[in-house]
Amino acid sequence: MHSATQYAKVIPMHIIIDGYNLIRQSDSMRRYERQSLEAGRQALISRLIEYKRKKGHKITVVFDGWDKGSAMEERDRQGSIGIIYSCRGEKADDVIKRLADHSSEEAVVISSDREIASYVTRRGKTSLSSPEFEMLMFKAIAQSAGSDFAVKEEDDDGTNHHSSKKGPAKRMSRAQRHAQTKIRKL
Numbered sequence: 001m002h003s004a005t006q007y008a009k010v011i012p013m014h015i016i017i018d019g020y021n022l023i024r025q026s027d028s029m030r031r032y033e034r035q036s037l038e039a040g041r042q043a044l045i046s047r048l049i050e051y052k053r054k055k056g057h058k059i060t061v062v063f064d065g066w067d068k069g070s071a072m073e074e075r076d077r078q079g080s081i082g083i084i085y086s087c088r089g090e091k092a093d094d095v096i097k098r099l100a101d102h103s104s105e106e107a108v109v110i111s112s113d114r115e116i117a118s119y120v121t122r123r124g125k126t127s128l129s130s131p132e133f134e135m136l137m138f139k140a141i142a143q144s145a146g147s148d149f150a151v152k153e154e155d156d157d158g159t160n161h162h163s164s165k166k167g168p169a170k171r172m173s174r175a176q177r178h179a180q181t182k183i184r185k186l
Contacts, residue, residue, distance in 0.1 A: 012057045013185055014103050016096055018111035018130070019044060019063040019083075025112050025130035049079035051137045057185075060084060060099060064092040100125050108182055126179040136183075 023029045023040045033040025041063065052059055065074065065085035073095070074085040086095045093116055100109050100120050109120045110133040117127040172180065
């Protein structure tokens with residue numbers, strides 16, 4: 001019989017990404033967007049393809065099409081990344097909320113938009129800010145490339161300090177622990 005942690009490693013998550021939000025929160029991808037929206041989207045999608053190769057999660061990126069987009073929602077695939085352009089009159093936020101509502105329990109929404117994060121959290125799903133996800137994505141890509149990318153917590157003098165615990169333990173709520181479990185899988 002498999003333990004819960006073994007089973008959790010087998011099930012890929014569905015990562016739903018607010019595309020323009022992630023691009024505009026990233027210094028490196030924002031450079032491409034300054035050239036053109038298409039260049040920004042391609043920079044994001046190429047990194048997500050690398051990330052998916054390493055992690056295997058289902059990834060859907062949602063872009064705003066509400067201003068100048070098509071009258072109907074458009075769907076596309078590039079590599080193995082699902083791409084959705086919201087229809088004219090509908091914001092990407094609305095599409096993301098709909099996807100989160102209809103997605104499995106193992107869904108994680110990536111956006112720094114507080115309204116989306118709050119909506120997703122109220123429905124028992126997990127949200128992660130764009131900069132936090134970008135850091136996890138770069139770390140995964142660097143590790144898969146054989147890089148020695150490691151994050152250590154050290155003081156300025158280079159030594160590790162351990163604090164002794166005092167007082168009652170502060171246990172996270174069940175929802176917070178569940179969210180942390182999902183984030184560790186990213």
